[in-house]
Amino acid sequence: MSDTTEPSRTRLVRTDCLVAFGEAIDKINKKCEKLGLQPVSWKEIGPRKIQYRHADRIGGSEDRTPDVIVRWCDSPPPYTFAESPDTVREITTVEISWVGQIMLPGGWRLRGVVERAGVTTEDGQALNEVRGAPGAGDLSMYRKVPLDCDHCKQNRRRNKVILVQNEAGYRKQVGTGCVADYLGVATDAMLKGVLAIMNDLWDGMSVDGADGDNVYGGGGRREPAWEIGRVGMLATCCALQEGFVSRKAAECGKLATADWIMAYLTDTMLPEDKKRIDGWMAEERVLKEWAQTAVQLDALNVRVAQDDGGLSDFEYTVGLNTLRGYVTRKSLGVVVAYCALAPLRRQRDLEKANKAAAEALLPPPEYVGTVDARLNIDVEVMRIYPYEGTYGLKVIVTMRQVGTRNTLVWFASGWNGVEAARLCDNAQPAPGVHKIDVLVKGHKEGKYGKETVVQKVVRRLSPEELVAADTARKAARKAARALRKEQAKANAEALAAVERAGVTGGDWC
Structure with missing residues (x-):
């Protein structure tokens, strides 16, 4: 039996939720016990710190009520609003680590799962969805492979194959009925259990209420799904108003775009926040930007259906989800990222096009200067x-x-x-x-x-830098002259002392 160690992860937890956090870990450890796996361990590494809820007014005019943006900060707010009274919370950092044990006869280990995506290209090629284990590397070559078993070679319709790899780096795709010969487990239950535990640990903890994960659940095929257009418009309006902020910024009190959308869709958002976002979605510029983004998504879908090999992994994943017409909790992030960044991407494309058009009016390139000039x-x-x-x-x-x-x-x-x-x-x-x-x-x-x-x-150098360099050069010369004078004076005093002592060259021998 070999150990496969998942790297330690850290996350923010409210101190008043530490007991609930420990209870959630205990539930996961019960799954580990049933599967014969090592338990999950966690510890508080701190430091504990106080955060304050801020409410900031944004915009507003005679005929428009200002928006109120709520965020968490380390310092107390200089002002308060009745619309969103300030509260205080104490947070800390915990470290989670887990060693999963899977039987690995002959050095084989789990590297990923390839499932039928339910999407077919224009020429009839079925596409697959690939989920890799940590450290699996690039698995994009399995997007279009037949779901055949390299072990039994039996030709049958499969919905899923397991990717295994030995110590020499050789990979095989094997069916669920044959994978026990490689991983030593009877596996469907074991594999599902291991993947579920990994998902609970890294994506599904729902007790902290500090780093924005409190609305995320375990996942799987039964998880909720939302219509892609609704998600895209939400991402567009939030990006235009708030900017696309990464989840890592949660510690600084900033709320990520994906979190806004998840909170909106799961009805866990404050009523005043939801009302504000509804107002954003009715704005003309949001509707215009989303219409352009929807056209780009349609073009991306066509490229996926045409089996365009130039698609990146990110574009391919977005295309698969939008072809299905909906997104789940797991796929929310990539779709939100694409839609939220679309306005910025279009702005950059426009700048490049304008620059290219301006350059087209310039004369053809010529050589600059002469050799050795x-x-x-x-x-x-x-x-x-x-x-x-x-x-x-x-x-x-x-x-x-x-x-x-x-x-x-x-x-x-x-x-x-x-x-x-x-x-x-x-x-x-x-x-x-x-x-x-x-x-x-x-x-x-x-x-x-x-x-x-x-x-x-x-x-x-600029004129200011030239003046500064010249001043520094003069100061260095002045310091060198002063040093030489000091050395000459010291030498003269030493020579005078020798002469006063009556020492001659012969006396030194």
Whole structure:
């Protein structure tokens, strides 16, 4: 028997819910006991801290009542509103860990489950839904495979196969009737139990009331489902008003878009909050943005049905859910993320299109300068590509001269020079216009047409920085002169002392 260890997780819990939290863990441990698995352990790691409920007025005019946004913060509010009286809560952090034991004869271990998705492409290809275990890696190649068993080779219609992998990394897909030969369990009950426990631990704890998980349940095929249009419109209006905030921001008192939607759909939201969101959904800009998002979702559905290999895993998952016409609790997050980010994505696409249209009016690219010439030039960084060369790390920086289509390419040795020139930000192109000095090394034909290869790229200092550098240089020279004077004075005093003592060169021998 081998151990498969799930990583420890932390979560926020209200201190007045710690007893209920422990009772929920006890229920999970009863499942573990029935399945012969190790129990779940947890401990409070703190620190405990007090949070205060804030109510902030947003907007408002003579003919419109201001919105009231409720959030939790570490500091007391400077003001209060009657619409949402302040409350206080104490929260703490707990750590959860679990060691699941599964029989693994021959080194085989569970890597994922492939289920029939109920969606077919235009050419009749059935699509699968793939759920991987922690550390399983990329399983996208199983989206379209037949659900055949590599063990018994029997040709039958299956709704699900189990992915197993040995210590050498070799994978097999086996039916539920054959998986016991690999995992050593009679398994359907064992596998369902293990997956249910994992789901309860990481996604389904419903007792804390602190980090936004109190409305999430266990999942499965019986879980509630909502019409995709309703979810999409909710995501759109919340994104336009609040912005898309990650769940990690819950500790800071911010409420994630997915949490807003789940609370709205499960009727756990405060009446005043629900009324405010209803008002958002009636706004013209929300209806316009959602209409555009719905068109994009329809186009995504067509690409999934056409078996477009260019879809990312994220787009593929969103497409599967929207093709079905509904989302469940488990799939809510990806659909919300797609719909909430759609306005921002369209804005960026529009900016790119406008920039491309403006560049199309510019003359064709030309070479910049002559070989061995030193140039002062303003550029924008287009692309940064690092790679391992024969003599170490190389970084290719592609730049475009501002106001032209002229392209400059710099083959830098490592990141130090690129960072010193401030052309990168966390290994990504730094936005904005950069004033640099370059040495022209040569000219060549490349991806962008005529390209100028440059070397010795340094950032050109601004007038203020030049004054500061000159001041620092003068101060350094002044300090050096003062040091030399002090040394000369000390030497003279030492020589005078020697002469007064009457010491000659012969006396030193």
